Amino acid sequence: MVVNFIFMNIRQDILRSIPSVNGLLESPEISKLIDIYPRQLVVDAIRAVLEDVRQFLIDKKGMLQHVNNQIAPPMSPPSKGGDEGGVKKLVEVEAIDLSLQRLYHLVQQSLQQKFCGIEHAVNATGIILHTGLGRAPLADEAAKQIQNVLKSFCTLEIEKLTGRRGSRYHHIEQLICTITGAEAALVVNNNAAAVLLVLDTLARDKEVVISRSQLVEIGGSFRMPDVMSKGGAILVEVGTTNKTYLADYSNAITERTGLILKVHQSNFKIVGFTETVDADDLVSLGKERNIPVMYDLGSGALIDLGKFGLPHEPIVQESIKAGVDIVTVSTDKIMGGPQGGIIAGKKKWVDLLKKNPLTRALRVGKLTVAALEATLRLYLDEDLAIQKIPVLQMILTPLGAIEERCKRLIDNMAPKARACMDIAIIDGLSEMGGGSLPGEGIPTRLISLRSEKINADELAARLRGDNPPIFARIEQDRVLLDMRTVYDDEVVVISGALGNICSF
Numbered sequence: 001m002v003v004n005f006i007f008m009n010i011r012q013d014i015l016r017s018i019p020s021v022n023g024l025l026e027s028p029e030i031s032k033l034i035d036i037y038p039r040q041l042v043v044d045a046i047r048a049v050l051e052d053v054r055q056f057l058i059d060k061k062g063m064l065q066h067v068n069n070q071i072a073p074p075m076s077p078p079s080k081g082g083d084e085g086g087v088k089k090l091v092e093v094e095a096i097d098l099s100l101q102r103l104y105h106l107v108q109q110s111l112q113q114k115f116c117g118i119e120h121a122v123n124a125t126g127i128i129l130h131t132g133l134g135r136a137p138l139a140d141e142a143a144k145q146i147q148n149v150l151k152s153f154c155t156l157e158i159e160k161l162t163g164r165r166g167s168r169y170h171h172i173e174q175l176i177c178t179i180t181g182a183e184a185a186l187v188v189n190n191n192a193a194a195v196l197l198v199l200d201t202l203a204r205d206k207e208v209v210i211s212r213s214q215l216v217e218i219g220g221s222f223r224m225p226d227v228m229s230k231g232g233a234i235l236v237e238v239g240t241t242n243k244t245y246l247a248d249y250s251n252a253i254t255e256r257t258g259l260i261l262k263v264h265q266s267n268f269k270i271v272g273f274t275e276t277v278d279a280d281d282l283v284s285l286g287k288e289r290n291i292p293v294m295y296d297l298g299s300g301a302l303i304d305l306g307k308f309g310l311p312h313e314p315i316v317q318e319s320i321k322a323g324v325d326i327v328t329v330s331t332d333k334i335m336g337g338p339q340g341g342i343i344a345g346k347k348k349w350v351d352l353l354k355k356n357p358l359t360r361a362l363r364v365g366k367l368t369v370a371a372l373e374a375t376l377r378l379y380l381d382e383d384l385a386i387q388k389i390p391v392l393q394m395i396l397t398p399l400g401a402i403e404e405r406c407k408r409l410i411d412n413m414a415p416k417a418r419a420c421m422d423i424a425i426i427d428g429l430s431e432m433g434g435g436s437l438p439g440e441g442i443p444t445r446l447i448s449l450r451s452e453k454i455n456a457d458e459l460a461a462r463l464r465g466d467n468p469p470i471f472a473r474i475e476q477d478r479v480l481l482d483m484r485t486v487y488d489d490e491v492v493v494i495s496g497a498l499g500n501i502c503s504f
Helices: 002-016 021-025 028-035 039-058 060-070 082-094 100-115 140-151 170-180 191-202 224-230 246-252 279-289 316-322 347-355 366-378 382-388 390-396 399-412 415-419 456-464 488-503
Strands: 127-129 184-188 207-211 234-238 257-263 293-298 326-330 341-345 422-433 441-450 473-475 478-482
Touching (some): 021 100, 039 100, 127 390, 140 366, 170 366, 184 191, 191 293, 191 326, 191 347, 207 224, 224 234, 246 279, 279 316, 293 316, 316 326, 341 347, 366 382, 456 478
Parallel strands (some): 127 422, 257 293, 293 326
Antiparallel strands (some): 184 341, 422 441, 441 478, 473 478
């Protein structure tokens, strides 16, 4: 058949147009990958990509069969150029993108999927505590403290005045108690671990009374009932989904009750016809019945955000002042520190936790101790914490400053990049994320990007494929860059990446 003969010639021409391995290695774009990965790994990735392209072209069940089935369909008028014109038209439609830009992205993608681990990323999603992007970025003081203990030995568990063995928690415990007013404190590797340790120590084989509305899932399918079961506690639900009264707790207490547990609904809201019991009332009940009260606050705020026009988030100091026996919080959420969990409260209970063998399994390393100490020291002065801790900075950045950041990014873009996209600054909402301030949007300014040459999904993918990767969000076939979560020195990074994308 003439069609087959013509197609084979066209296919051979395409095969000959595939660049060589050496040709790609010498290209400016792909040669940069050798600065990141060993040369042989880049060579292997190029060969794999080129082989995939060749296999696609020579797959007779693919393009060739497609040509035979669809060339000159019965109801279509004959082409002026006969069969050859039909083949050429179809090949144009089915053409493979062999541009250097496309091959570069395929090679880069292959390498990243195999060898790219944790790395710096630009967060332009507007989600301040983005779990996928590592939640809270650390303050400079915390990063410097980590660097100090990384390079040499440190006084992790030794008293420098006496030279005797000490506790790794001593200094950090003093900071927590000073800031919160607690009698004692302990740090473990996250808040789920904190809850597990308390349950295992104070409520193993005992009943724990909790409102049905507070049986939360804390993310990653980790549910409060499962954590309680793992901690050896016996779950006793009280109240209803929307209403729980103090009498519900009181009536559920028996001689087997080991703990009254209150959980902050930090990642969802129940609104409308609702009723909950304040921590003060639970503390009074606990004292009356000689049962400890625990409050799992979750998000870990140490500053009242309500003072800045945001919804009030319960702070640790309030619970300690109310007399709660044990308070647990995350350190890598609103607190803005490294991943960890703080247990703070009455000394008699915290001392029991410290003696539990599980504490050693859940303890934090020197890097976490260093970063958390440096973060907590900033909270000794509330104004200093607001100025220095990135999470608080991002929450409280005024709209005017975000607008200026947007304008600076656009001004830094190359003329060619501005010409190939429709760019606008629009209103939007940032999110707290990390299971904090659920449903509360923070007004922000966004850069909206739309291109006739590149659809939104592809543009977002190319931004993620840049170095460093840039994460944005997509709405209504637009890529949106929320500048609330972008650092000032990352503005030029984004503008440069957009310039590279539009330069091909």
